[in-house]
Amino acid sequence: MTHPDREALTVARLDGPTAERxxxxxxLVHADAFAEPPYCETGDGVRAAxxxxxxxxxxxxxxxxxxxxxDGTPVGMAYGTLLGPQTDWWDALTTPVPEAVRHEDGxxxxxxxxxxxxxxxxxxxxxxxxxxTLLDGITAERVVLxxxxxxxxxxxxxxxxxxxxxxxxxxxxxxxxxxxxxLTLRHRPA
Numbered sequence: 001m002t003h004p005d006r007e008a009l010t011v012a013r014l015d016g017p018t019a020e021r022x023x024x025x026x027x028l029v030h031a032d033a034f035a036e037p038p039y040c041e042t043g044d045g046v047r048a049a050x051x052x053x054x055x056x057x058x059x060x061x062x063x064x065x066x067x068x069x070x071d072g073t074p075v076g077m078a079y080g081t082l083l084g085p086q087t088d089w090w091d092a093l094t095t096p097v098p099e100a101v102r103h104e105d106g107x108x109x110x111x112x113x114x115x116x117x118x119x120x121x122x123x124x125x126x127x128x129x130x131x132x133t134l135l136d137g138i139t140a141e142r143v144v145l146x147x148x149x150x151x152x153x154x155x156x157x158x159x160x161x162x163x164x165x166x167x168x169x170x171x172x173x174x175x176x177x178x179x180x181x182x183l184t185l186r187h188r189p190a
Contacts, residue, residue: 009075009126011133014064016057022066023053025074026114029066033116038150038176049114056081056113061106065133067117067126076117078130082140083109089144093167093180110138112145115154127157141186146171146178155179 014022027050034041034049041049056062056079064079083089083104089111090102112134117126135143146169147154163181170177 008070009067009121009129010070011065011067011076011126011129013133013136014066014079016059016062019057019062019064019066019079020054022064022074023050025066025068026050026053026064026077026079029074029077029116029118030114032118036119038148061110063134063138065130067121067130074118075121076126076130078112078115078134080110080112080114080134080143080145082106083111083144087111092169092171094169094177095167097167107139108141110135110140110143112143115145122153128161131161135185138185141184143183143185145181147181148176149179150176158183 019026027046030049031041031043031046034045039045057064059081061082062079063081064077066074067076068074084106085104087104089104089109090097112131115127115130115134117130143163144166145158145163147158149155149168158181161183163183165179166182167180168177169180
């Protein structure tokens with residue numbers, strides 16, 4: 001399959017209502033990107049991943065990025081929200097986290113929920129463009145995410161962007177533990 005060069009792709013930032021209208025495109029990217037190992041996600045897995053998508057898009061801190069070819073084909077996406085004060089994100093780690101790290105005020109930490117690029121468009125910097133578009137202008141001091149430990153390309157990309165492993169978490173009971181990564185954007189004032 002041929003595809004246009006990296007520069008021909010558009011990457012647009014979406015707010016919640018716009019992302020809801022593009023849900024089918026985001027779902028297509030997710031399904032295609034996570035169908036292969038180590039994820040091997042099936043239709044049930046994709047439906048489960050998007051079951052609460054509308055609730056997520058209605059969070060006022062929601063933001064997304066969507067990449068398309070010149071003909072409008074969706075080829076990559078990313079989305080997330082700020083972690084609220086009542087988040088359970090840190091509770092899921094297999095090793096306890098100090099209160100100073102886990103404290104959330106609704107502005108401190110951006111949770112990157114998804115970042116995916118369809119196979120034919122990988123290896124050309126599109127994931128980085130999506131990541132940069134998604135985070136452009138946020139005032140959070142850090143970003144957190146989960147990544148499959150066997151996803152070598154994703155692990156390498158995140159490391160090259162400055163993410164560091166902070167721990168491990170079981171996203172679902174009985175599943176492989178995922179790595180919890182953290183990227184420091186700015187230091188918290190004393």
